[in-house]
Amino acid sequence: VKDVPVLSAPDGVADTGSSAVTDRSAVEPALRPGRSNGRGLLVALAVALLGGTAVWSATALELASVDGSVGPGWWPTVLGGLLVAGAVAIAVVALRRPDPLPQERVSAHGLGRLGTVVAAIVLYGIGWQFFHFLPVTVVFLSVLLFVTGGRGIKALVVFPALTAMVLYGLFGLLLRVPL
């Protein structure tokens, strides 16, 4: 499409599910030019491993009702083969052209923040098994807000308590989900 004004990449709009690519930065992780053949080869290796595992697992399936070549293991084998072929193609492309790097870099601080959030989710899941939903959720939300930069009574106490109550009211009381 011609004559489209340059649009600055919107922060956070990068949605996964969008259908279009008119402004690629808006619908997929923005990529910047970089010189990283290793990155592409790493991707190819991971895809090849996935495909190889699929083929191996499909051929190792012990199925009672297989009576021909088009049995339950056939389709996963085809897909595994396609993934291996895809891996080879990615590797060839990576060798010819460096893999572009994402526009926004992952920082050590960001990774630490992500790790803390993942750990908090896991601990929340465990805590939920032993304690009532409400207090565990309040603590979980407070931790989330603290990790993402929230400070003060409003952010760390009032907001988590209100949100937990809304969640409990919606899911526990209205929709009768056994929380």
Place this chain on the structure above:
Amino acid sequence: VNAVVEGVTALLDPTIGLCLLIGVLLGTLVGAVPGITATMAVALAAGFTLTLEPLQGLAVLLSIYVAAQFGDRVPAILVNTPGTPASIASTFDGYPLAKQGKAGIALTSSALVSAAGSLAGILILVLAAQPLASVALRFGPAEMFALVVFGLTMMVGVSGSNVLRGLVAGAAGLLLGTVGRDPITGDTRFTFGFSELSSGIPFIAAIIGLFGIAELFNQLAERRKKNNPVPITQLGAWWPTRAQQRELLKPSAIGTGVGAVVGVVPAAGGDIAGVIAWAQAKRASKHPEKFGHGSLEGLAAADSASTATMGGSVTTTLALGVPGDSVMAVMIGSMIIWGLQPGPALFVESPDLVYSLATIMVFATFMALALALVRMQGVVKLLALPQQYLTAIIIAFCIVGTYAVQSSVFDVVLMLCFGLIGLLMRRFGFPAGPMVLGLILGPLAESNLRRALVIDGFGTVLTSPIAVGLLLLSLGAVLLPWLRSTSKARKLRARVPESVR
């Protein structure tokens, strides 16, 4: 006629009205907040709507879908940041108009043409869905398999610059679709001893993980600059003059036409339609020089086009069983769980459903329009909400929503795993859409292909003109972006002088 009456009267239940209201409010909110898209919101809502009756749940999901396309115009016009990708083209002229002190007129005009586009799209749904389904009803296994491949490759073709990685993501999704019982023999495959996987990978956990959690994890991991957008708060006059209203007519007609066509194409959504319509309206305009500098015509074309795609997307989804866009991919997952398999057979089993859905969309359009016309200042304030509050709310909803589907902690763990997989996919340039589509349509593709092969080997596929046509279109969908980028690169190389090379 009976189906129409039954479809419309099924909505007389007052709870449907409540669901519509909730959906419209949620849709407008998520649309107005950059970073939360309609796909993500529908995926999150799918978690709690599955406990409702199908029509109630569909009312929530569809009204989020419709209203998000009204709400997303607000940040596009006031902050130059699209609320969802569907409003990318709204920024081209919306923000310049706001800078000229015409934000109110831009917002009102946008809402009016969006409503017109949406209603035109719904008309397409009512008129085209049944005939399309009648044609598709004649499809045998070979044609159904080719149709799934077509849908998948269309999503790959339009979902990113790297077609190869899109195809790999699609194949990986199809592979995930093989987990659980074999669709023909009933044998259990790849469950690794987990009984929870015997009926396949739970769609909702996968969708929420890949679309919702992955995006949040990506935002947490990235080193982002503090970027609190400052919205334009002086809205100025809010109702367009007669001359301005007349100015809106022609571009709205162009936009609606483009949107209706693009909407029917599987996987193509409002973002593509908006930009194509904007360019077409510019070509047809008497004042093309104003486009990109604050043209009401440009705004009208873009906004009417993106909402007009909705009816076409729902048409394709219901009649063919292939998602019209990414939101519909999520919706198919919910419908399957409710026992409603989208596709031509749906028109035999529940002919009234299409009219119920069309009526829901009409009501949602009018409610979203009303909200769009009265809410402006309130929604502007939303744009100043600190990001960490949103992050916390979304993570909590992702977890509790996933758990609520089957009251299963296993699903939550799976969602977390998919979140991490989705994060890696984003970082390495793999689109998530094709993977979700592969997961959802995998069993359909496998069962039909295997049935076709049992009938007469590959000859069954290759002797069917429809199947061959669809497979050729699929090939085109994959090759076209690659050919285009290759020719662009060649032209660029040709322009660079030899001495520079």
